[in-house]
Amino acid sequence: MPKVLVSDSIDQAGIDILSQVAQVDVQIGLSPQELINIIPEYDAWMIRSGTRITKEMIAAGDRLKIIGRAGVGVDNVDVPEATRKGIVVVNSPEGNTIAAAEHALAMMLALSRYVPDANTSVKNGLWERKKFVGAEIYKKTLGIVGLGKIGSHVASIAKAMGMKMLAYDPFISIERADQLGCRLVDLDLLFREADYITLHIPKTKETANLINAEAIGKMKPTARIINCSRGGIIDEVALATALKEGRIAGAALDVFDNEPLEEGSPLRELGKEIVLTPHLGASTTEAQVNVAIDVAEQIRDVLLGLPARSAVNIPGLYPDALEKLRPYLELAETLGNLVSQLAGGRVELLNVRLQGDLANNESQAVVVAALKGLLSQALRERVNYVNASIEAKERGIRVIETRDASIRDYAGSLHLEAKGSLGQHTVTGAILGDGEIRITDVDEFPVNVAPTHYMLLTRHRDMPGIIGKIGSLLGSFNVNIASMQVGRKIVRGDAVMVLSLDDPLPEGILAEIMKVSGIRDACTVTL
Ligand SMILES: NC(=O)c1ccc[n+]([C@@H]2O[C@H](COP(=O)([O-])OP(=O)(O)OC[C@H]3O[C@@H](n4cnc5c(N)ncnc54)[C@H](O)[C@@H]3O)[C@@H](O)[C@H]2O)c1
Numbered sequence: 001m002p003k004v005l006v007s008d009s010i011d012q013a014g015i016d017i018l019s020q021v022a023q024v025d026v027q028i029g030l031s032p033q034e035l036i037n038i039i040p041e042y043d044a045w046m047i048r049s050g051t052r053i054t055k056e057m058i059a060a061g062d063r064l065k066i067i068g069r070a071g072v073g074v075d076n077v078d079v080p081e082a083t084r085k086g087i088v089v090v091n092s093p094e095g096n097t098i099a100a101a102e103h104a105l106a107m108m109l110a111l112s113r114y115v116p117d118a119n120t121s122v123k124n125g126l127w128e129r130k131k132f133v134g135a136e137i138y139k140k141t142l143g144i145v146g147l148g149k150i151g152s153h154v155a156s157i158a159k160a161m162g163m164k165m166l167a168y169d170p171f172i173s174i175e176r177a178d179q180l181g182c183r184l185v186d187l188d189l190l191f192r193e194a195d196y197i198t199l200h201i202p203k204t205k206e207t208a209n210l211i212n213a214e215a216i217g218k219m220k221p222t223a224r225i226i227n228c229s230r231g232g233i234i235d236e237v238a239l240a241t242a243l244k245e246g247r248i249a250g251a252a253l254d255v256f257d258n259e260p261l262e263e264g265s266p267l268r269e270l271g272k273e274i275v276l277t278p279h280l281g282a283s284t285t286e287a288q289v290n291v292a293i294d295v296a297e298q299i300r301d302v303l304l305g306l307p308a309r310s311a312v313n314i315p316g317l318y319p320d321a322l323e324k325l326r327p328y329l330e331l332a333e334t335l336g337n338l339v340s341q342l343a344g345g346r347v348e349l350l351n352v353r354l355q356g357d358l359a360n361n362e363s364q365a366v367v368v369a370a371l372k373g374l375l376s377q378a379l380r381e382r383v384n385y386v387n388a389s390i391e392a393k394e395r396g397i398r399v400i401e402t403r404d405a406s407i408r409d410y411a412g413s414l415h416l417e418a419k420g421s422l423g424q425h426t427v428t429g430a431i432l433g434d435g436e437i438r439i440t441d442v443d444e445f446p447v448n449v450a451p452t453h454y455m456l457l458t459r460h461r462d463m464p465g466i467i468g469k470i471g472s473l474l475g476s477f478n479v480n481i482a483s484m485q486v487g488r489k490i491v492r493g494d495a496v497m498v499l500s501l502d503d504p505l506p507e508g509i510l511a512e513i514m515k516v517s518g519i520r521d522a523c524t525v526t527l
């Protein structure tokens, strides 16, 4: 019988499902070394947010087939390492959506009516009715940042409560926002007009410190901020200062830069204008049952040799088909990710063209992999092979699949064309004989580049001196160039330059690159 390790507190409903097919050991509170010592015995591992699964633990897990995270975020699992070892990682993208949305609304109401402080006051024997005169949310403007699963549910309830709604989400269509009763606006307008601002976004390099002193400076003095998404999206010191000085009216926070919230945090010193909870967004009986069942069922299925429905790292295909397509799935995901960063805004149409021998293959998984890559900038680990198509549809992305077996530059190649709010971009890629991915075309300019973690792509006039200037500029910012390729169609016409970099590009360097004479466009890419 296979063995499953459960190392965080999981609802019994999940344990019961696992027990149908496996021996289940619940061991909570083990140290990292103790986990490394025992993991070689186990075929599956189920966790919540309390266990951090490291590279060393995965390396020790010789029998591990699947890791299940009972929740959304897999930021506590080394997913690339699990993928390298062929371990499926699954999560529960929707099991706690309602719980998190309801918590955000509870926080908004608690903050508006000073419920926590009024409660403490009565329990302390006081009767302070004048001190706790609140504000109504009816007819007030709610600014929703991130109109995904949780943001959408918040919108539908807030609408019923009579709120007017603005939303900011660069990856959502106007039609989708309309359906939810939200006016899609830019962030600046949302900050200026909203009475309540609620955050429902992943923490990414774009969203880190999104709510900083400058953003807060744009808000109304009566504005209130709610964050039940991820810590690090709000600059906590700037928020505490603004609240102390009465520059905004309040904040309700469930998530923090460091959890548990540290002893000396300035947030702890504030009064009734702040409501704090200890990451309780998913903590309802219902959500814990949902995520436990969702993930336990997937672990059971994988142990029985069936595909998982919410795999974060491997498509839900049977092993034979998967093995054959695996290099092309990786290619499709890489190209999807690349073209979304080139497009730089909302993509409205993705054309996936399978070329050469690839045109004769089962294509659905390749298209889904391209969509997964395309959406990964917006959705991170929440997009998987199961939900990528639905997510794309909900975001108003039209997908066209074409085949052309006559294009034979490589045995099989894949061409993606993304049309979006900021223009149109294309990328092509192929798998070489050694199984390596090559980017063979960018915006119809031929190149031959292996994708790397950090890249810089420019569109420029093919003229003497330009490559040297970019090289010197990167050097002056201490950025090391690993390789460089220029692709052009005609001499002294337009060209693209693709640089693979050893280091991330520091803030501000793109603006400097754009000032170089002859540069038409420049884009940094992280793959
Ligand atoms: N507090 C909790 O216990 C708890 C529970 C569940 C989820 N969460 C967190 O809530 C957040 C939202 O979860 P979800 O399930 O709705 O995710 P989702 O993936 O369905 O939605 C996230 C949305 O954010 C948008 N987005 C991405 N980058 C953006 C940006 N720079 N600006 C504006 N919008 C951007 C995406 O387009 C997407 O629509 C996640 O961070 C998740 O980890 C917290």
Ligand SMILES: O=C(O)CC[C@@H](O)C(=O)O
Pocket: 048, 049, 070, 071, 072, 073, 096, 279, 281, 282, 283
């Ligand atoms: O396990 C939890 O309670 C955290 C849940 C939440 O942050 C998630 O990412 O699903």
